[in-house]
Amino acid sequence: MFSDGAIVAQASAHGTARRGIIRLSGDSILNAVAPFFLRKEKSSDSFPPAIPANQNCQGRIVEDTSKTAIIDGWFAPWGTSEPDLVVPCALFYWPKGRGFTGEQAVELHLPGSPPILDAVARTICETKFARLATRGEFTLRAFLSGRIDLTQAEAVLGAIDASSDAELQTALAQLSGMLSREFSNLREKLMDVLCDLEAGFDFVEEDIEFVAKTEIKARLLEIKARVEKTLERTKTQLGADRIPIVALVGSPNVGKSSLFNKMLEFFGDGSSSKAIVSNLAGTTRDYLEKELLIDGMRFILVDSAGVENREAFKDVADSLPRERAQQGLIRLFANAEIIVKCDDPTSKSNSREELVKNIIPSNTPLICVTTKQDLSDHPESVGNENIPTSSVTGFGIEQLGKRIVETLRKYSENGEMTASTAIRCQDALREAAESLQNALNILDDDIFLDDFILASEIRVALDRIGIVTGQVHTDDLLDRIFSRFCIGK
DSSP states (O other): OOOOSEEEEEOSOSSOEEEEEEEEESTTHHHHHGGGEEEOOSTTOOSSOSSOGGGSOGGGSSSOTTSOEEEEEEEOTTGGGSTTOOEEEEEEEEOTTTSSSSSOEEEEEEEEOHHHHHHHHHHHHHTSSEEEOOBTHHHHHHHHTTSSOHHHHHHHHHHHHOOSHHHHHHHHHHHTTHHHHHHHHHHHHHHHHHHHHHHGGGGTTTTOOSSOHHHHHHHHHHHHHHHHHHHHHHHHSOOTTOOOEEEEEOSTTSSHHHHHHHHHHHHSOSOSOOOOOOSSTTOOOSOEEEEEEETTEEEEEEEOOOOOOHHHHTTSTTHHHHHHHHHHHHHHHHHOSEEEEEEOTTOOOOHHHHHHHHHSOTTSOEEEEEOOGGGOSSOOOOOSSEEEOOTTTOTTHHHHHHHHHHHHHHHHOOSSOOHHHHHHHHHHHHHHHHHHHHHHHHHHOSSSOOHHHHHHHHHHHHHHHHHHHTSSOOHHHHHHHHTTSOBTO
């Protein structure tokens, strides 16, 4: 996938904007832009410049190529064919080892007109000093030059693809190196154990214990616990295309559909169908769902069928659809990140409430809501355990939305890992944990204890953690990751 030579591409978002960016990386980039860039010699220089861009002195674009520089001037997008047609341009220069890619780099900041940006990239390519970059090639070069590791490279894509503030913050945390430092620390601790162990190989014949087995075991147990904790975080991380589900649950006619409609009114875009509301219990047989965005957090709100006792509808003509609806509730609640349990304070039935409690998974975060506060003689106040609401007046709806967002952030985010990284590194972390367990088993076996086999298991764990950060990688792996990037990143 990677090849030498300077590359060029549009780095800013496609479409009309006040400013657009053309990015270059490689050893010959100054030669690629020099024929078409005219440096502004004085701040008082007027526009348009007095001389054509192609008459500019190439050697004076950057006076000291060992230092970063920002140079104002003009650029001729259509090259030598139209040297007098120039646009304002700010040239940002980074020497080798200072820029994002680790190579000599240039950014041209120009008017964000698509025809101008397309012409600039095409003109630069015509010099043969640079070619158009492939997908993700700038980030790939940053990875190969050691500027970032693989988790940070994936964070770049995570930041680009983020569709909410929460996803963006997770990607930025990973891009800052929080996850990289964690894995680097794990590798260092494993390397220390391996070095201590292998140092004792020279004393095998003398039967000298260079480092106590109890100390090695304690260190491996600590490392294994951290690997397993990280692995658990990857399992709780939402999938790349998965949006958390928030399910409304309650007995029939408790006010779920009315609450669903009021949530759509407060937080929706007005484009969705509303749930059917009726005083007849059991009106909702199927599910109605809507994707909402509250305070930067996306989730799917689901209006589910009411929880009923099978004895209550076994002789009813439509008992089969009701039976299927009840079976579907179990699957829905099992997949939900949050369950909003709705209680009707005006209801006198306690048997149905027991049915609701029995069907809710014990490990799923629960938000308790009382509905129909407009009908209550003694309206409740918002508390830590319960949120009173009214689908007629809108009372408590904003508080419910805030509580859902707070709960999602608490239970659904790991705060440091993008979904793509979590999915990719699960196998490697699981194999690392298995190798560490094998090493511990060897330490516990006094009869068949073999330091060489013990060291080999530790090397396997090191290798698997290296796969996560990219210290151990294959061309196929890089192709799969960077082919998902857009050109210019």
